[in-house]
Amino acid sequence: MLDNFYARKDGLLHEAERRGASSRPAKIQHLVADSSPLGPPASSYSTLPIEILDFILRYLPSQDLCSVAISNKHLGAVAMRSLYHTIRLVRPVESVKCLRTLSQNPSLALLARSLAIHWSNILYPTRNLYTLAIRALCNTSLLNTLSIDVPTDFHPWNLSSCSFQLKELSASFPCNQDLIQFLESQPSLLDLTLRGFNSDPAEFSFNLSTFNLNPNPTSFALSPEALPRLARLRAIHAGPDIIASILKDRPITQVTMPLYADCVCRSLDALNMSSEPIEKLNIISFDPDAPLYLLSEIAERLPNLKALHIVILLAQCSEALLEGLAPLLRKFKALQFLTYMSATSSDDVSQDDEQTIAAMWHKSCPTLKTIILPMGKVWFMENCKWTCLED
Structure with missing residues (x-):
């Protein structure tokens, strides 16, 4: 009886295998027949190029990227490249973990292209934290964008041992000799943002008529050969x-800078020292008298500006004052985008009034395409009529 049972069982199994093989798609049969123990089946690899996978994965949040990184070996390598491509460190605990990884794993540090260290809210930074950051930065030799914002009492940064060649730098470093030495080692730099001070904060002077963060500046002299490609400056x-x-x-064409009451003309004169014409200018004015002269002084020096953005912090802008600025715009020959903001207003300017002012400004400067007035509304020309973006 047992012999008959085993014989019948073997016959049923053989018949099941035969029917399964005959119903299997030809493509699957081929893959099974040709599979080799030397590697995984070809179907486990993506047919998409690495560049496309990389582009897709950069849209994923970091948590999802971590999941992809451990999903399989092929996608993991691409996910790791996206995960470490752009790094932003804000909270201390996460910063320490990430910097420790970068300092201990040079292969991962080489994936970093953009690194932001923003510790402005850390009240008591330690030297160990600074040392850890420097060790990590020394491994990121392919970095091209670096942003560092730390408290003024943070240990002075010494980046001389770092080998990266940056294209963009934003830093809160004091504008002193250490910063000059670092800038002179970065010939590829295109975009520079300086948030540090050039004088002792204890000497800052501000009252109702004066606000100056650089009353007694220290010397800041770059060598003529430094920063040969710099195109954008935000100081x-x-x-x-x-x-x-x-x-x-x-060859700087875009500038953002402050204007202090006691050195406005000297700062504006410096704009003509670039080897290329300035096309875009952003001004933060700390002079209460700025509305009376600022547009005229800028137009005298830079009549071919394409974009001008002005923020006046210590002066009021009334409707009559804004209307009075219209004739000053005639000196601009190519101005397309104009922002004229103020921190305070002596009276409320209605939307109809702003529309009238925008039309007056455009009449004096026909090249204008977009205007932002002190109330913050954006005006643009549509069907031969100035229209507010909120309409």
């Missing part, structure tokens, strides 16, 4: 000496 607190030193004979 948030810099005085005229820094502006002139950086702009002189360099």
Whole structure:
């Protein structure tokens, strides 16, 4: 009886295998027949190029990228490249973990292209944290974008041992000799943002009529050969000496800078020291008298500006004042985008009033395409009529 049972069982299994093989698609039969123990089946690899996978994965949040990174070996390599491509460190605990990984794994550090260290809210930074950051930065030799924003009492950064060649730098470093030495080692730099001060904060002077963050600036002299490709400069607190030193004979076309009451003309004169015409200018004015002269002074020096953005912090802008600025715009020959903001307003300017002002400004400067007035509304020309973006 047992012999008959086993014989019948073998016959049923053989018949099941025969029917399964005959019903299997030809493509699957081929893959099974040709599979080799030397590697996984070809179907486990993506047919998409690495560049497309990389592009897709960069849209995923970091948590999902981590999941993809451990999904399989092929996708994991691409996910790791996306995961470490752009790094932003804000919270201390996460910063320490990430910097430790970068300092201990040079192969992962080589994947980093953009690194932001923003520790402005850390009240008591330690030297160990600084040392860990430097060790990590020394491994990121392919980095091209670096942003560092730390408290003023943070240990002075010494990046001389780093080998990366940056294209973009944003830093809160003091504008001193250490910063000059680092900038002179970065010939590929295209975009520079300086948030540091050029004088002792204890010497800052501000009252109702004066606000100056650089009353006694220290020397800031770049060598003529430094930063040969620099095109964009944002110097948030810099005085005229820094502006002139950086702009002189360099192909800078976009500038953001402050204007202090006691050195407005010197700062504006520095704009003509660039080897290329300035096309875009962003001004933060700390002079209460700025509305009376600022547009005229800028137009005298830079009549071919394409974009001008002005923020006036210590002056009021009334409707009559804004209307009075219209004739000053005639000196601009190519101005397309104009922002004129103020922190305070002596009276409320209605939307109809702003429309009238925009039309007056355009009549004086026909090249204007977009205007932003002190109330914050964006005006643009549509069907021969100035229209508000909120309409």
